[in-house]
Amino acid sequence: MRKLIIFMAMATILAVSSCGKKQPSATGTETVKTFIEQPTVEKITKALTDSLGEASVFRIERGVKQVAALWRESDGTSADFEKFCKDNFVADDAALETLYKKLERNFEIFRGYFHKMDVLLKEPIQITGPEIEPVDMMFGSYDASAHLDDDFFNNKIAFLTALNFPFYSLKEKTDKGATWSRRDWAYARMGDRFTTRIPADIILKASQTLTEADAYISDYNIFMGKLQNPEGKFLFPADMKLLSHWNLRDELKSNYTGENGLEKQKMIYSVMKHIIDQSIPQQVINKNEYVWNPLINKIYKDGKEAAVTPEPDTRYSVLLDNFHVMKSIDAYSPNFPTFISRAFEGGMEIPQEDVERLFTQFVSSPQVKEVAAYISKQLGRPLEPFDIWYNGFKSRGGVPEEQLTAMTSKKYPNPKAFEADMMNILVKLGWEKEKANSIASLITVDPARGSGHAWGAEMRNDVARLRTRIGENGMDYKGYNIAVHEFGHNVEQTVTMNDVDYYMLQGVPNTAFTEAVAFLFQKRDLELLGMPNADPNKDYMMALDNFWSCYEIMGVSLVDMKVWKWMYENPEATPAQLKDAVISAAKEVWNQYYAGIMGGKDEPILAIYSHMIDNPLYLSNYPMGHLIEFQVEQQVKGKPLAAEFDRMYTQGRLIPQQWMKGAVGSEISIEPTLNAAAEALKALK
């Protein structure tokens, strides 16, 4: 489930776009001066229009304006600027296409090989092996391509691109995109390439900060075998070690069945609350020296109580570091002047207000109460806050998890066994053998330190990486379930890299679309083990499962958005103040949309999600992914997954709403998910 990619967040930083004047930002501390004066811009625009004709006027106006906005004194005089524009503006259609192709080819070379370096340099901190040394962090957090854009400005490649390929705002793409040809879209994406000029030292700092946040989160384990209840009993296996919060949550989910399930769940939730409010003893993070009773928050060594040293708000200082480094980019991004607008309008390409509206409507829908009542009836008890993770909708055909683990660990004793089986998995999902083979040959499986992730290549014919956590006894069911999810990402990464007609259109509109594929795969995990679900209610169960996942993660995302708005309003906050703000935001969202449904007031549970800390504003992609996935799933229903996947995903990186219209015939909507839940409840009653 976890998709760490520092690159993702870096892409959001760099996916920012701007055209027009560079103005000092009101909130920024840096000011970026416009060196080329407006009369110069007008003069050169007129001269080019006079000589090339009205047909080119739009491109001339926008191109000259873009270059003027990016030009600094160090790039040359006004006369140099004028000469550059005159010499390099390409009016002829065929010549423009030649220029496009050369730029595209060369950008692929740069991105592809820098990515390869990055993958190799990060290996010691991402792949299992000897303990991480400071030198590994120094290399792993180094971004070799940090100076690339600076160089492209210095050698004028950036100006050449900006002069000839206009940037279109999200609104323009929305208004015009439907009538654009594939080539027009590719040109528009080329126009997104150089719209800001962020100094290399800031990009480097951002990369370092995100890598440190990732290391904090992916090395935060709780030794469950040391957890003791007030009666002195140990409820979890002695060797169980769980990563916060994904493994903790998954363990909580798996305890809806089995001995002492509810007590174990309550204990896990208690651990989570100590992580959220940082009362967790520092002595139990990543260490198994102390016995910990989380319900009363006491620790013991050799049977004797020891003094608790709480974690010193590290969680929130990591989040603050992310905020500060993202904010430092604001001054260089006049069109998207905050990280919030860069993440949504720039990165996701859906306005933040639209996302928030969609989520708010969803979590306050009448269906929530009805589904909650259904769950409560299934459980035979009133709901607890952690029932936002209720997983009883999963149709596992009643097979206990241990039995599934027995199957998966036998089938996949090590990463290479999974790798060898990828082609078969694809064939089971409907790909022709030959195509399955060519996709699988471009994916490689590595043993991950964290819970795993999928990392796509940046050039054609390079491999995408599936990182998965496999224990000494082979892949357990949970690990398998996650690996199938990540594999979905890898297949998307491979197909959209190699089968989309233009490199500039390679990929998906935003990360929600790759999550959609990952969920499509993950949902079929049992089928892939050869256990087709004979349950006639399967579709209804899946609809309710999707609905409930949306309800959970939309709440988490609403908290995430609130927290970022708060940080912008309180840029001088201390980690302790941020901690209070996060907890308040979590309680506020809880009290408004969950307390009446799930019981108790003031529960902080929505603040536990790790991506809130290590992957700035990434969370909203999950629920968007669920909505998109549901619409895509309905589209795929009754048809072979592979053919529909290929048709939809080879559209490449259009803007989200246009991609959806092309794929399923309508925009992103909560209605299909809500309606399907209502229908399912009716049928199950």
Ligand SMILES: [Zn+2]
């Ligand atoms: Zn994912």
